[in-house]
Amino acid sequence: MDNIQVTDWYHSFLKQQVKPGDLCMDATMGNGNDTLLLCQLAGPLGHCIAFDIQEEALLHTKALLEANSVPGSSYTLLLKSHEHLSTYAKPESVSCIVFNLGYLPSGDHMLATRSDSTLTAIEQGLSLLKKGGIMTICIYSGGDSGFEERDAVLNYLKGLSPKQFLVIVSQYYNRPKNPPIPVLVIRL
Numbered sequence: 001m002d003n004i005q006v007t008d009w010y011h012s013f014l015k016q017q018v019k020p021g022d023l024c025m026d027a028t029m030g031n032g033n034d035t036l037l038l039c040q041l042a043g044p045l046g047h048c049i050a051f052d053i054q055e056e057a058l059l060h061t062k063a064l065l066e067a068n069s070v071p072g073s074s075y076t077l078l079l080k081s082h083e084h085l086s087t088y089a090k091p092e093s094v095s096c097i098v099f100n101l102g103y104l105p106s107g108d109h110m111l112a113t114r115s116d117s118t119l120t121a122i123e124q125g126l127s128l129l130k131k132g133g134i135m136t137i138c139i140y141s142g143g144d145s146g147f148e149e150r151d152a153v154l155n156y157l158k159g160l161s162p163k164q165f166l167v168i169v170s171q172y173y174n175r176p177k178n179p180p181i182p183v184l185v186i187r188l
Contacts, residue, residue, distance in 0.1 A: 006180040007100075009170070010136040011037060013184060014096060017134050018042055022095035025128070026050035027082035027121055032061030034098045035077075039070045042095075048075045049089065051082045082121035085128060094128040099137040101149060115152035122156065126165065129187040137183040150181065157183065164188055 014034075018024055018041035026035045029050035038048040052058055058077050065075060076088070082099070101118060125135055137157075141150035157167045166186040172179035 006138050006172075006182045007033070009182050010098070010138065010184065013134060013136060014038065014041065014098070017096050018046075019095070021045040023089060023093055024048045024095055025085060025089065025097040025125070027085060027097055027099045027125065028052060028101065029057050029061045029077065030100055031057065032064040034100065035061050035075060036064055036068055036070065038096070038098065039065065039074045040068075042074070044071055044074055046074065049078065050075065051078050051080055051084070053079070053081050055079060081117050083117040083124070085121050086124040089128045091127050092130045092133075094125075094130060095133050097125040097129065097133075097135045099125075099135070101137065101139050101141075101153070115149040118149060119152060119156055122153065126160075126185070126187065131187055133187045135185040135187075137185070139181040139183060141178050141181070147178075153183075154181075157185065160185075 014037060018038060020043035022042045023046065024038040024042055026038060026048060029035050029052040035048055035050040042048060050061060058079050061077055085097070099122070122137070129135060137153065139150050139153060141147050154169065160167055164187065166188060168184045170182045
């Protein structure tokens with residue numbers, strides 16, 4: 001078995017969750033890999049709305065989608081913070097929302113997600129999820145990507161009603177140097 005990445009872990013859930021015609025959101029599009037997967041899973045009748053604050057992320061994502069022949073009608077790429085999720089979907093209409101916290105790989109490490117906007121986005125996202133919908137959150141922390149955001153997100157998720165949400169927090173137990181923390185939230 002190859003070295004399993006955190007994205008492989010949550011992609012397995014996305015592949016089970018997303019059906020043709022679904023509405024999905026990539027709250028942090030980065031280089032576009034999650035946006036591409038969501039578009040492919042939702043198919044031409046579905047739609048993925050992706051957010052990032054960096055134009056470089058939007059350009060990478062657009063190029064990746066075009067290189068993979070994803071129809072333009074299958075996605076909306078927004079140069080906006082994820083704290084605006086609720087502007088683009090109705091409550092209980094979204095099949096899944098993906099977050100990768102931290103900074104754009106190979107990008108400016110000073111431009112990273114922050115707890116205030118991330119908590120706003122997560123709260124909005126939870127209201128957008130339909131019953132049975134999922135939210136994946138990959139928390140990168142350490143180095144120049146803050147522990148403060150990690151702690152704030154985990155604290156917020158711990159307070160969610162167990163009657164409304166199932167929250168699963170996993171970890172790489174034997175990896176040093178603050179490995180990413182994969183989180184799965186299911187709306188019940």
